[in-house]
Amino acid sequence: MYLGVTKPMIQLVLSAVLIFAFFHYAAKKQAMVPGKLQYVGEQGYNFVRNSLGRDILGSHDFMRFVPYLFALFFFILLNNLFASIPFLQFPTFSRSGMVYGLALLSWIIYNAVGIKKHGFGGYLKLQSVPAGVGGPILALLIPLEFLSNIIVRPVTLALRLFANMLAGHLLLILFALGGEYLLLHGATLVKPVGILAWLLFIAISFLEILIQFLQAYVFVLLNAMYIQSALADEH
Template identity: 45%
Template sequence: MTTVLADGTFVPPSTADFFPPAIVAGITKPMVLLVLSVVLVAAFFLTATRRLAIVPGRFQFAAESVYDFGRDTIAREQIGGKDFRPYVPLIVTLFTFILVNNIFGIVPFIQFPTMAHTGFPLALLVVLYPLFHVVGIRRHGLGGYLKNQLFPPGVPKPVYLMLTPIELFLRFFMDPLSLAIRVFAAMFAGHLILLVFTLGGEFLLLEAGAALKPVSLLAFAFAVAMTFLEALVQVLQAYIFALLTANYIGRALAADH
């Protein structure tokens, strides 16, 4: 990316930096990273479970810890002890898949969080949105499911005139959409901040006058600090995405919410 124009003017990072040119024949870096993440997640679990032992080695222990976290901390807590088991593979896969794609943003020489592209979180939503409703319809029937979602029990009937349209908007539009927007916005903003400090520090070090060159050290220090913060956010966003997915499934299966 270009950070300095011919006249020495600094070019700040922008949305254009999130759309790298095609590597070959329309294949872009984010596409390659998405496929790479699938390969890495699959290879991790297949390798870790190839030779299972009662006393696990470090690799098996790591895989079991990730699985137990998705099963017990997310799926069981949000869906419920009776219904969570069929959804554990989905929750664990979502968590690890999004986590790897987020972590790409701070991996040297890669440094691009795939979920900073709106298309990828929205593609996940295309798969998950029908699931949120199908599981509820299968459990309660269409009428029972709509009643549970749109007419919360214990509410005076006149209040439904105002409450039901709000519930309709939230349950069938805003909640699932915010699921995708949340991870996209966090990855986009975090990566943009890292670009600002990194490229700004590089410009100050190489192009600015002698009086401003020491300021580049401060910019680089902020870049390092923001990298650690971004790593925390990347893990949290993967967790929140999986958590809310499990929550929406559990809400659809519940008799009421």
């Protein structure tokens, strides 16, 4: 009986279990001289804490957001890397619904943070009215700022991750299956093209690993920037 469970759904759960298990065991024995597992865990935490937390949010506010940024980064990264892991070979976030769920969570968090600090009216003013601008031009700028900062942000945040993961996955399929077809069914003259397609498939596979990391980094970086913008006293 079909229960409506899909491969991306299973990968979401699997990634959460793997991430929790890894960092649980990495932090279990906190030695002064860390072992390999503890060292990798500490470096991963410090990377998010410093480059995505402190450097963006500032030393005053960053620590309370580090758990969210940390979990978000490794959750996205592992689900992206699933595209390059044999037998899985599917990027979870090439399904738009999965990405827009993350974008909605981000939207709720940074808006809630801004409203809590500035109040509802103060936050809307901060996000919609550019500082130091007055006069009739505000009639144009206020709707544009509101759309850009409140409405469009989660859409573009999700679209960037979704489009990159989907495009990379389709490109790998194109070169892998195209190369196989040319080698097995193509004429003798086009078989070298099939070999070239497979070589490109291997090269693009390594490039995709870099892109998978960068997309996780960019998604979390933008989250940190949106939180920082919501906390700032001026826009």
